Amino acid sequence: MSYFGEVDLGPSFQPFHALQELFGFVPNLFRAQTLLPRLIEAEAGLAAAVLWNERVLSRSRKEFMALLVSAAYGNTSCFTQHHQTLRSLGVPDHQLDQIVTDHHQADLSSRDTVLLDFALKLAISAPWLSREDITVLQDQGFTDESILEAILVTGLTGFFCTLSTGLGVLPDFEPRAIPGSHKVPPPDKRLYVGGTAGPYLPALELSPESFPPFAFFVERFGLVPRIFRAQTLRTDLIEAEVDVVRTVLVPEDILSHVQKECIFLVGSAANLNTYCVAAHCEMLRRMEVSTEESDQIAVDHHQAELSEADKRLLDFALKLTARSSEFECEDVELLRRHGFSEEHILEAVAATALNNFFNTLQMGLGTTPDFEARHVFGPKDAHLSSTVDRPTEGTQVDPDAELVARVQGGDLDAFEELVSRHSRRVYRTLMGILGSIEEAQDAMQDTFLKAFQHIGEFQGRSKFSTWLVTIANNTGVQRLRERRHVESLDDIPSEADAEFRPRQVRAWAEDPEQLCSQAERRELVESAMMQLPPKYRVVLVLRDIEQLSGAEVAAALGLGIPAMKARLLRARLMLREALAPHFVSSAKRMSL
Amino acid sequence: MITCDEFMAELGNYLEGDAAAEIRQQLEHHLSHCQTCQVVYDSTLKTVKIVTDSGSFDLPEVAARPIRDEIMARIRKGPT
Numbered sequence: 191m192s193y194f195g196e197v198d199l200g201p202s203f204q205p206f207h208a209l210q211e212l213f214g215f216v217p218n219l220f221r222a223q224t225l226l227p228r229l230i231e232a233e234a235g236l237a238a239a240v241l242w243n244e245r246v247l248s249r250s251r252k253e254f255m256a257l258l259v260s261a262a263y264g265n266t267s268c269f270t271q272h273h274q275t276l277r278s279l280g281v282p283d284h285q286l287d288q289i290v291t292d293h294h295q296a297d298l299s300s301r302d303t304v305l306l307d308f309a310l311k312l313a314i315s316a317p318w319l320s321r322e323d324i325t326v327l328q329d330q331g332f333t334d335e336s337i338l339e340a341i342l343v344t345g346l347t348g349f350f351c352t353l354s355t356g357l358g359v360l361p362d363f364e365p366r367a368i369p370g371s372h373k374v375p376p377p378d379k380r381l382y383v384g385g386t387a388g389p390y391l392p393a394l395e396l397s398p399e400s401f402p403p404f405a406f407f408v409e410r411f412g413l414v415p416r417i418f419r420a421q422t423l424r425t426d427l428i429e430a431e432v433d434v435v436r437t438v439l440v441p442e443d444i445l446s447h448v449q450k451e452c453i454f455l456v457g458s459a460a461n462l463n464t465y466c467v468a469a470h471c472e473m474l475r476r477m478e479v480s481t482e483e484s485d486q487i488a489v490d491h492h493q494a495e496l497s498e499a500d501k502r503l504l505d506f507a508l509k510l511t512a513r514s515s516e517f518e519c520e521d522v523e524l525l526r527r528h529g530f531s532e533e534h535i536l537e538a539v540a541a542t543a544l545n546n547f548f549n550t551l552q553m554g555l556g557t558t559p560d561f562e563a564r565h566v567f568g569p570k571d572a573h574l575s576s577t578v579d580r581p582t583e584g585t586q587v588d589p590d591a592e593l594v595a596r597v598q599g600g601d602l603d604a605f606e607e608l609v610s611r612h613s614r615r616v617y618r619t620l621m622g623i624l625g626s627i628e629e630a631q632d633a634m635q636d637t638f639l640k641a642f643q644h645i646g647e648f649q650g651r652s653k654f655s656t657w658l659v660t661i662a663n664n665t666g667v668q669r670l671r672e673r674r675h676v677e678s679l680d681d682i683p684s685e686a687d688a689e690f691r692p693r694q695v696r697a698w699a700e701d702p703e704q705l706c707s708q709a710e711r712r713e714l715v716e717s718a719m720m721q722l723p724p725k726y727r728v729v730l731v732l733r734d735i736e737q738l739s740g741a742e743v744a745a746a747l748g749l750g751i752p753a754m755k756a757r758l759l760r761a762r763l764m765l766r767e768a769l770a771p772h773f774v775s776s777a778k779r780m781s782l
Numbered sequence: 783m784i785t786c787d788e789f790m791a792e793l794g795n796y797l798e799g800d801a802a803a804e805i806r807q808q809l810e811h812h813l814s815h816c817q818t819c820q821v822v823y824d825s826t827l828k829t830v831k832i833v834t835d836s837g838s839f840d841l842p843e844v845a846a847r848p849i850r851d852e853i854m855a856r857i858r859k860g861p862t
Contacts, residue, residue, distance in 0.1 A: 370860075602858060609850050617841040631841075631849055638853045692790075695818050698825040703832060715836040734833045740798055759794035766822075766829040773828065 192222035193358035193522045194532055199224055205231045212242060215362065217271065219350065222357040226444075226536050232437035233353070233540075239430035240346045246336040247343070250279050254289060254302065255309040255340065256347040261290040261368045262314050264515050264647055265351040269368050270361035287369045301330045309344045316553035317462045320383045324390040334391045335423045341554030342427055349547035355514045356539030358522070370643070384566070386464055388556020394422040401425065403432040410440070415469060416557040417548065438544050444537045448477050449500065452487055453507040453538060457545035459488040460512040464566050465552045466545070468559040492750065499528040505750065506535075507542045515647055516660055520667075520748070590654035597645050605645075609638050612655060615736050616662045619746075622728030623666030625720055633669055637662045652745060659732065659746040670724065692763055694770035702773035718768035726761035733758055784808050789819050797826065 199206065205227075209216045220230045241252055253276050260268035273286055288296040293306045304326055312319055327337050353359075398404040398414065403425075407414045421428050439450055451473045458466035471484040486494040491504045506525055510517050525535050588594075590611070596604035616637050620630035640661050648657055699705055706714070719727050732743045744754035789812050795801040796809050813820050 602854070605857065606850065606854050609853055610846075613846045613850060614841045617846075618839045621839040631845070634849060635853050635856075639856060642857050692822045694825075695821050697821050698828050702828050703835065708835075708837075711832055712836045712838055715833055716838045719833075719838065730833060731839065734830050735836075735838060737834065740800075755794040755798060755800075759797070762797070762826055762829055763822075765833065766826050769829055769832065770825065773825070773832075 191218045191360050193519055194222050194225060194536060196221050197224045199227055203227065205234045208238075209234060213362075217362050218359045219267075219271075219354055219357065222359050223536060223540075225532050226540075228437050228441075229536065229540050232434045233349075236430045236434050237346065237350075239426055240339070240342045245426075246333065246339050250276065250281065251302065251305065252339070252343045253279065254298075254306060255343050257286065258289055258293060258306050259309055259313040259344055259347040260351055262310055262647075263348065263351045264368065264644060265354055266365050266368060267354045267359050267361045268347065268351050270363050270366040273366045274363050290369045301332070304330050305332070305340060308340060309347075312341065312344045312550060312554050313348060316550055317385050318381055318383060319385070319553055319556075320381075321387060321390050321556070338391055338421060338423055338427070341551060342424075344554065345547045345550035348550050349543045352510060352514065352543035352546050353539060355517050356510050356522075356542060357536075358519060383556075384462070384464055385553035385556060386558050386563075388558070389416070389420045390554075390556045391420060391423065393420050396422050396425070401428075403428050406432055406436070411473070413560060415560050417465070417552050417555060420555040420557050421551075434544060438537070438540050444531075444533045445503075445541070448474065448479060449503060450537075450541050451477065451479075452491070452496075452500070452504055453541045454545045455484065455488050456491055456504045456508050457511040457542055458549055460508055461546065461549040461553075463549045463552060464563050465557060465559045466549055468561045468563045472561040499530070501750070502528045503530065503538060506538060507545075509748075510539065510542045511546060512651065515644055516664065516748070518664065588650065588653045588655075591650065594645065594648060594650070594654050597642075598648075605642055608641075608654070608658075612658055613638075615655065616658060618731050618735060619659050619662040619728060620666045622719075622731035623663065623670060623724045625724065625727065629669060630666075633662070633665050637665045640665065653742070656738070656742045656745050659736075659738070659742075660748070663728070663746055663748075666724075666728075690760055690763060692767065694767050694774070696770070696774045698770070698773045699775040705773060714769060714772055715765075718765055721768060722761060722764055726757060726764060729754065729757045730761045730765065734762070783815060784812050786812075786816060786819055789813075789816070790822075793823065793826070796823075797830070 205220070206216050209220060220234065223229045223233075241256065242249070253272050257269065257272040257276060260272055269290075276286055277283065285296055289298070289306070293310075294303055298306070308323055308327055311323060324337060327340070328334075332340070396404055396419075398408045404414045404418070407418065418428055418431070421431075439447075445453075451470050455467060455470040455474065458470060467488050471481060471488065474484045474487075475481055483494060487496070487504070491501060491508075494501075496504070502524060506521055509521060522535055525538070530538070590608060593604045593608050593611075597608065613634065617630055617634050620633045620637070621627070624630050624633060637658070641658055644661075648654065652660075703711065719730060722730070729743060729747065732738050732746060733740065738746070740751060740754060740758075743749075743758070744751050747754060749757070789809060792801055792805055792809055796806065801809060813823060
């Protein structure tokens, strides 16, 4: 039911009783975390305070928000859960589908419509949220308390979507396909706010002496962060949040404090959250990590003085934060291979999810930083969420950007143009992985259909072509997995993985391409490449035939740059061995 | 002078133009003295050029069009 094993917590585990009572069963999301029961208790407490208890907004109104936000994140498991809950509250299927397709056409009251507008903007374009968006809600009669609740519901939905993706949770019910949504145009860079123009809501003054959660912050961090001061209209929510902080961030028996703060830091940077980056840099400084090093981790942790394992851990958190639609079992496997235990990985998922929750909350509240901002993020920083070679990916102009925007606006002809432009590249990628013309052509259709289905989620953080090749790679690997019963390209055993030494050391002809015709060379290359294991073939296709940059190849294949380079060199050397008999200089051959 | 193993360990970076200046100097010094590594380096460069120029695994337009038409037909039809 998930990527993680389940243990029996016995009949006395109280949170499961409460969940059983609420749902009639224990959702898979919580079952997936039985290796760390403390997480389950705190998460269920937060969900009860924010979503399940009715205090200001009605349950159905909150579920509408959660449904739409889960759909926007493309999370089938959470979407199915909220869909099922709303059905049980008597909302008909067609209205639920219409909310996702276009909530403006879903026969909702104008109050509900603006509430969903707000949730969607906070969920997918948080740095663009402004005081004006809060005013729109206030003009519709929403109280400050209900707006605060709306911010938390949106953040909590993101929290559970991240958890669900990271844990690989299967839906509790027959999975419900997410209907195609109407495309929200990408936000205008000129209207970027950055999440620190508030606070947008009034708050009450509470002292650490009279309010224990604030005493916890003072003891732990030396101050009460403004993000919590901004929520004093609802002390019950602050208490539930503090419980999660105590559970996820404070213990040091699994991941260290520094590791967790680094997860928060890279996630916050990917979410362009100036406030949270400043806060976590400060926390790291107090743990004797220099500010220069924290800045380096925020901007590109690959260049930081971290162990290889910690870099992988941050790759994991970053992918789960910024590219969750590409997240897969292999990402969990990779951490296992780097020595992380199940509990380590569970905690990393929970920390990543909690960071997303607080990032969303902070952007919704608009609080100014408690510490001097280390990096004030702007719209051009969107490249920070890419795992590799960020500057290159971020600063290049994407030649497909205009077509992508048109497709996101519903223009199918623009998508046909994208298919025309990229069909060769996608086909070659799939040939690299699958090695069969028929299968590659078939998988090519799947790739473009998936790309179309998810193009609304594409935010330009990488080039469209890199994003597309990533989908092709995942599609190819998925097919290979079905065919060979392997989890990833790395699992296909190959003699080539052993120590490799060049054996052909005779010099090649000065101009080897003159030794045979173009057609013969092509046949030779194709034949030699077909002998290579898929993981080597695909890297050659992308780097040497498609001539993507090293960073683009690494990103598309989900590899770090060093791993990609090692694989590429091995592939080139193996191909060199295969081609050598055809291209060594005739003079040398005669002398032998 | 660096060994052949050390040369091979850096060859990937060297081919990609990513070796630091100091390392690059050491590699070039090694190449000027080691015939075997010179052959491996030269033939690997030629391999890359042959692969790049080969146009392998191309999808001819005559094969691409029906696939593209099928994709667009499925998209225009909408979710089933």
